[in-house]
Amino acid sequence: MEVGIVSYGAYVPRYRIKPHEIAAVWGVDGDAMSKGLGIQSKSVPGPDEDVITIAVEAARIALSRCKIDTKDIGSIYVGSESHPYAVKPSATIVAEAIGATPDLTAADYEFACKAGTAAIQTCAGLVGSGSIKYGVAIGSDTSQGAPGDALEYTASAGGAAFIIGSENVIAKINRTCSYTTDTPDFWRREGEKYPSHGGRFTGEPAYFKHIISCAGNLMKKQDTKPSDYNYAVFHQPNGKFPVSVAKKLGFTKEQIKEGLLTPVIGNTYSGAVMIGLAAVLDVAKPEDRILMVAYGSGAGSDSFDITVTDEIEKLNRNGTQSVSALIKNHKFVSYATYAKYMGKIHLRGA
Amino acid sequence: MAIPRFWREIPSRYNLIGTECGNCGKRYFPPRIICPQCHRKSFGKMKNVRFTGSGEIVTYSVIHNAPKAFEMQVPYIIAIIEFEEGVRATGQIIDCEVEDVKIGMKVSPAFRKIGEDGKSGVIYYGYKFKPA
Numbered sequence: 505m506e507v508g509i510v511s512y513g514a515y516v517p518r519y520r521i522k523p524h525e526i527a528a529v530w531g532v533d534g535d536a537m538s539k540g541l542g543i544q545s546k547s548v549p550g551p552d553e554d555v556i557t558i559a560v561e562a563a564r565i566a567l568s569r570c571k572i573d574t575k576d577i578g579s580i581y582v583g584s585e586s587h588p589y590a591v592k593p594s595a596t597i598v599a600e601a602i603g604a605t606p607d608l609t610a611a612d613y614e615f616a617c618k619a620g621t622a623a624i625q626t627c628a629g630l631v632g633s634g635s636i637k638y639g640v641a642i643g644s645d646t647s648q649g650a651p652g653d654a655l656e657y658t659a660s661a662g663g664a665a666f667i668i669g670s671e672n673v674i675a676k677i678n679r680t681c682s683y684t685t686d687t688p689d690f691w692r693r694e695g696e697k698y699p700s701h702g703g704r705f706t707g708e709p710a711y712f713k714h715i716i717s718c719a720g721n722l723m724k725k726q727d728t729k730p731s732d733y734n735y736a737v738f739h740q741p742n743g744k745f746p747v748s749v750a751k752k753l754g755f756t757k758e759q760i761k762e763g764l765l766t767p768v769i770g771n772t773y774s775g776a777v778m779i780g781l782a783a784v785l786d787v788a789k790p791e792d793r794i795l796m797v798a799y800g801s802g803a804g805s806d807s808f809d810i811t812v813t814d815e816i817e818k819l820n821r822n823g824t825q826s827v828s829a830l831i832k833n834h835k836f837v838s839y840a841t842y843a844k845y846m847g848k849i850h851l852r853g854a
Numbered sequence: 855m856a857i858p859r860f861w862r863e864i865p866s867r868y869n870l871i872g873t874e875c876g877n878c879g880k881r882y883f884p885p886r887i888i889c890p891q892c893h894r895k896s897f898g899k900m901k902n903v904r905f906t907g908s909g910e911i912v913t914y915s916v917i918h919n920a921p922k923a924f925e926m927q928v929p930y931i932i933a934i935i936e937f938e939e940g941v942r943a944t945g946q947i948i949d950c951e952v953e954d955v956k957i958g959m960k961v962s963p964a965f966r967k968i969g970e971d972g973k974s975g976v977i978y979y980g981y982k983f984k985p986a
């Protein structure tokens with residue numbers, strides 16, 4: 505059975521903040537921060553946006569592009585590290601909002617920045633085994649860095665939804681594989697508002713080791729090499745790491761350009777590689793081959809070998825719902841507005 | 855807001871489900887149990903209909919002094935929208951600056967947080983409208 509992506513949708517909140525605006529508040533050199541992280545701006549959620557609203561918007565775009573009956577959706581998984589509730593699933597609200605209830609299974613996933621790709625793997629497994637007709641896999645986050653921490657310059661908001669099925673597949677998932685270890689590079693304890701991280705420890709033994717091993721294992725199993733792929737999307741916690749990991753693996757800047765969005769929207773965590781893949785699918789042609797590798801702290805990588813099919817030509821990929829249109833529709837805000845929207849200001853009695 | 859009341863209203867708040875009178879054909883949003891025109895003749899004949907939520911702004915008001923729960927959003931826009939199906943609904947206009955809102959402006963629905971019972975209470979979700 506051919507299992508793959510039937511439709512997809514991405515959503516990025518409209519507000520943006522520049523690193524210079526954040527740096528000015530903390531007395532830091534904004535140019536140096538911007539250059540060091542490879543970030544020109546990051547997205548900021550509106551005061552009425554959260555993981556659930558972003559997930560619903562992305563899922564509704566995915567559904568509006570194809571003709572599936574929402575009652576044929578057998579599973580919904582929402583991956584995030586910023587679910588609005590500690591107890592009460594985001595996935596049930598999303599399922600209700602897209603009209604998929606009540607005959608389906610739904611759950612939330614957590615695995616730092618790769619919870620959304622874990623959802624794709626589960627849906628693909630359920631479709632492949634014939635248990636369900638369609639599964640919806642979502643990665644969505646409204647991540648926060650502690651005020652003044654380096655993460656504050658990159659942690660942003662956004663998400664993407666992928667409908668996984670076996671009919672009218674626009675992009676076939678040839679194979680997926682994972683690489684998982686116990687690596688304490690980044691964490692947030694229960695009840696804490698902001699995450700903690702191991703500083704430089706987040707690089708070599710964490711991000712680079714997992715992505716390189718996972719991508720290497722997948723290409724070995726598939727007997728492929730970097731030049732066999734038209735596009736590659738790597739997890740992008742900043743604008744620098746994905747460029748560097750691509751080079752180490754033997755991919756060119758041209759191959760990663762289309763799916764590299766962190767420089768303008770920031771690190772959308774669970775949304776990151778998934779919005780990157782959506783941007784690639786927006787422009788991809790039949791027969792194009794895509795390598796996607798997610799990374800989640802804690803730590804693990806999920807890699808996907810994907811081939812675009814002729815069906816993609818039938819999908820409505822234009823208009824206000826494309827990733828480039830979402831990036832174009834933006835409004836810059838000051839640190840004061842950002843702090844207000846992100847709940848960093850506490851009102852009396854609130 | 856009481857949780858049971860909100861829970862009952864989820865179909866209309868999430869998916870713009872209204873009703874249509876099986877006797878006279880008039881449509882209602884939010885949904886009604888009986889048709890105010892047909893009264894008894896509409897008993898058992900009210901059908902659920904789903905509205906697109908796309909339409910245009912009939913009139914609007916900019917809110918500067920808001921209740922506590924909305925203080926972080928001021929100034930914001932509340933408008934009456936006429937859906938393309940003819941019915942009207944009131945809702946917040948988002949992703950639009952106060953100086954850019956206009957009567958007759960085309961809007962489409964968006965899914966947003968519409969309130970919460972404090973920091974430890976339930977979060978309420980529903981429709982708002984954004985420039986189309």
Ligand SMILES: [Zn+2]
Binds near residue numbers: 879880
């Ligand atoms: Zn009537």
